[in-house]
Amino acid sequence: MVPPPVLPPPKNGYADAFWCTYLVSVAAASVAEVVTYPLDLTKTRLQIQGERAALVAAGPAGEASKGAYRGMLRTAAGIAREEGPLCLWRGVTPAIYRHVVYSGIRIVTYEQLRDGVFKREPGGAFPVWKSAISGVTSGALAQFVASPTDLVKVHVQMEGRRRLLGQPPRVRGAWHAFRKIVAEGGVRGLWKGSIPNVQRAALVNLGDLTTYDSAKRFILTHTALPDSHLTHMLSSACAGLVAATMGTPADVVKTRIMNQPTDASGRGLLYKSSLDCLTKTVELEGLMALYKGFLPVWIRMAPWSLTFWLTFEQIRRTIGSSAF
Numbered sequence: 001m002v003p004p005p006v007l008p009p010p011k012n013g014y015a016d017a018f019w020c021t022y023l024v025s026v027a028a029a030s031v032a033e034v035v036t037y038p039l040d041l042t043k044t045r046l047q048i049q050g051e052r053a054a055l056v057a058a059g060p061a062g063e064a065s066k067g068a069y070r071g072m073l074r075t076a077a078g079i080a081r082e083e084g085p086l087c088l089w090r091g092v093t094p095a096i097y098r099h100v101v102y103s104g105i106r107i108v109t110y111e112q113l114r115d116g117v118f119k120r121e122p123g124g125a126f127p128v129w130k131s132a133i134s135g136v137t138s139g140a141l142a143q144f145v146a147s148p149t150d151l152v153k154v155h156v157q158m159e160g161r162r163r164l165l166g167q168p169p170r171v172r173g174a175w176h177a178f179r180k181i182v183a184e185g186g187v188r189g190l191w192k193g194s195i196p197n198v199q200r201a202a203l204v205n206l207g208d209l210t211t212y213d214s215a216k217r218f219i220l221t222h223t224a225l226p227d228s229h230l231t232h233m234l235s236s237a238c239a240g241l242v243a244a245t246m247g248t249p250a251d252v253v254k255t256r257i258m259n260q261p262t263d264a265s266g267r268g269l270l271y272k273s274s275l276d277c278l279t280k281t282v283e284l285e286g287l288m289a290l291y292k293g294f295l296p297v298w299i300r301m302a303p304w305s306l307t308f309w310l311t312f313e314q315i316r317r318t319i320g321s322s323a324f
Contacts, residue, residue, distance in 0.1 A: 139205025207243030
């Protein structure tokens with residue numbers, strides 16, 4: 001067994017500070033979000049298409065949704081052709097706002113739990129069960145705080161499709177979406193869909209943070225590879241696949257809950273709860289509908305995870321911080 005490398009102490013006193021880790025996380029997440037955002041938009045459009053079945057089941061009023069079912073590539077090409085290439089980045093601004101909150105909180109919370117609460121074992125080992133608890137906790141907390149920004153992002157993303165279907169626009173931008181949500185549902189309306197959102201984030205971070213940390217430690221301990229870009233790439237590839245597999249069903253439910261129309265009191269017209277959405281989706285579309293959009297989720301999470309972790313680790317190394 002190859003012993004884990006002895007990491008040098010930070011070159012700068014601020015490098016491992018709470019605020020510095022937070023800023024580095026936000027910067028890395030922003031880069032990853034811009035690079036992979038068209039896949040997120042495509043994934044959201046694919047997941048929403050299935051609402052046609054729920055609308056038809058709800059009655060004649062639902063017949064208005066006539067969007068054609070298309071695969072990932074045809075959906076992306078259709079958006080670029082029908083709405084314009086730049087519309088593949090529709091909603092990227094609130095997506096970045098989300099990561100200002102979400103990514104910063106999830107990384108610093110995970111590190112605080114790993115290094116301050118559970119304490120890594122001598123040599124840097126960290127049991128998988130402790131890593132899993134840390135990943136779930138940090139993901140759930142971060143997503144609960146950032147849930148309003150995710151809701152705004154989903155509303156903005158769906159505007160192009162509504163206009164193509166001849167439906168009146170609901171929002172004109174991120175700020176208008178924010179004000180409209182508050183006007184219709186109050187401050188609590190900003191957390192519409194937060195339960196499936198938090199569930200998804202807990203599962204995704206269990207897959208992402210836990211897998212990346214565990215895979216990286218395994219590679220450093222059981223191979224001769226150093227803490228290098230190759231190690232980061234292999235670890236992030238594992239993290240992206242596991243995160244997509246665990247998070248897609250909750251992501252489908254979250255997206256549909258957030259996008260459904262509401263009555264005057266802010267209650268959903270299609271689904272009463274995340275469990276109701278889950279049940280109706282399976283009943284009307286089959287079990288595999290929970291993995292609708294899995295391919296773009298995975299294809300997005302893989303480069304997103306790769307871009308994020310490479311950027312995150314490189315910035316930390318540049319400023320003299322200890323490795324993740």
